[in-house]
Amino acid sequence: MTDLDKHTDLPTADEARAALARVRAEVAKSVVGQDAAVSAIVIALLARGHVLLEGVPGVAKTLLVRTVAASLAIESKRVQFTPDLMPGDITGSLVFDSRSSEFSFRPGPVFTNLLLADEINRTPPKTQSALLEAMEERQVSIDGAPRPLPQPFMVAATQNPIEYEGTYQLPEAQLDRFLMKISIPVPGRDDEVQVLQRHATGFDPKDLAGAGVQAVASPAHLAAGARAVQQVEARPDVLAYIVDLARATRQSPSLSLGVSPRGATALLATARGWAWLNGRGFVTPDDIQTMALPTLAHRLSLRPEAELEGVTTDNVLRSVLGSVPVPR
Structure with a gap:
């Protein structure tokens, strides 16, 4: 209990x-x-x-x-x-x-x-x-x-x-x-x-x-x-979308450290909270995208060469959000 x-x-x-x-x-x-x-x-x-x-x-x-x-x-x-x-x-x-x-x-x-x-x-x-x-x-x-x-x-x-x-x-x-x-x-x-x-x-x-x-x-x-937030539903394709976002950061050439499984569970938690505050009992891909930057950006580490080129973790995350297919 x-x-x-x-x-x-x-x-x-x-x-x-x-x-x-x-x-x-x-x-x-x-x-x-x-x-x-x-x-x-x-x-x-x-x-x-x-x-x-x-x-x-x-x-x-x-x-x-x-x-x-x-x-x-x-x-x-x-x-x-x-x-x-x-x-x-x-x-x-x-x-x-x-x-x-x-x-x-x-x-x-x-x-x-x-x-x-x-x-x-x-x-x-x-x-x-x-x-x-x-x-x-x-x-x-x-x-x-x-x-x-x-x-x-x-x-x-x-x-x-x-x-x-x-x-x-x-x-x-x-x-x-x-x-x-x-x-x-x-x-x-x-x-x-x-x-x-x-x-x-x-x-x-x-x-x-x-x-x-x-x-x-x-x-x-x-x-x-x-x-109530613990009861907010997340469909299997939405869960897969979170995992795909996390895995995409681990493959980014600009990053030395991508999102860990803990980061993926954190994104699920914040997206459920955002969905519930907005009166919904289920998570949408829009909720994931809204909460991705504040939940994930600080968990990423840039490679030194990317940092010298002026790349930021926010830039990398926005690029990942734009490249990973969104479930319908």
């Missing part, structure tokens, strides 16, 4: 979909023009996955995550990743209690529903790896004892794509743990004008309640939605 099966009083699937649809409108009260990113975070929560947010400084990555957490009534904690951050600073550690003469466990910030790992590529691999068990197993092991994390649990990590000095590139094994990589673009002119208008009228990004942000969905809605 899964955790989801234990809920007997969950909202209906339609109620969950309606509540999660309201999250986008609620987030828009503090963050302008990031509907796609909000949908991706919700899909990751439904699929029990994690997201990597990439964007230049000042495009409201942190504010976006805080607002999503507030609108979903889930707990959120933030860790600023720095070169001197230790694994225990994330997972927690055993602390000696002089009164009882025993060691007691002091939980770290990872014991939350939505962990914002800010600038994750600024900390060494040893500390980055402290998140691997939490992301994959939903637990942390301290002194050999596994300690389960709260449910739901998601890591939303951020990184800056333009700074390389003082950063540590995420290893492929950790990148593969992220269900999706979401690019947070600089807002368009009209959206940027709207941002300034809000600040001119007293908007304070630290005061979400003052901006009118309130909880419009709950963990129960997420649990009901996750259960």
Whole structure:
């Protein structure tokens, strides 16, 4: 029996979909023009996955995550990743209690529903790896004892794509743990004008309640939605289409590393989530194509010669999408 099966009083699937649809409108009260990113975070929560947010400084990555957490009534904690951050600073550690003469466990910030790992590529691999068990197993092991994390649990990590000095590139094994990589673009002119208008009228990004942000969905809605997403049908030819896309990346002359079977299952999960949010009980090839870039691009590694020629993983993936036959 899964955790989801234990809920007997969950909202209906339609109620969950309606509540999660309201999250986008609620987030828009503090963050302008990031509907796609909000949908991706919700899909990751439904699929029990994690997201990597990439964007230049000042495009409201942190504010976006805080607002999503507030609108979903889930707990959120933030860790600023720095070169001197230790694994225990994330997972927690055993602390000696002089009164009882025993060691007691002091939980770290990872014991939350939505962990914002800010600038994750600024900390060494040893500390980055402290998140691997939490992301994959939903637990942390301290002194050999596994300690389960709260449910739901998601890591939303951020990184800056333009700074390389003082950063540590995420290893492929950790990148593969992220269900999706979401690019947070600089807002368009009209959206940027709207941002300034809000600040001119007293908007304070630290005061979400003052901006009118309130909880419009709950963990129960997420649990009901996750259960409904698991029931979304994927026809055999759609499953074969996902496999053909993954295999095509492995044969690309521009890539040294293609999509793994884990990446293929991730694409199925995100496509099912997208289909369900759009009111369908089945996956279409369009759903696969919509979710392919955010789900697969970060799992690809370019050959050095292709990188020198200016090829990007997005280019390669678009080429693969254009070459693999689409089922009818």
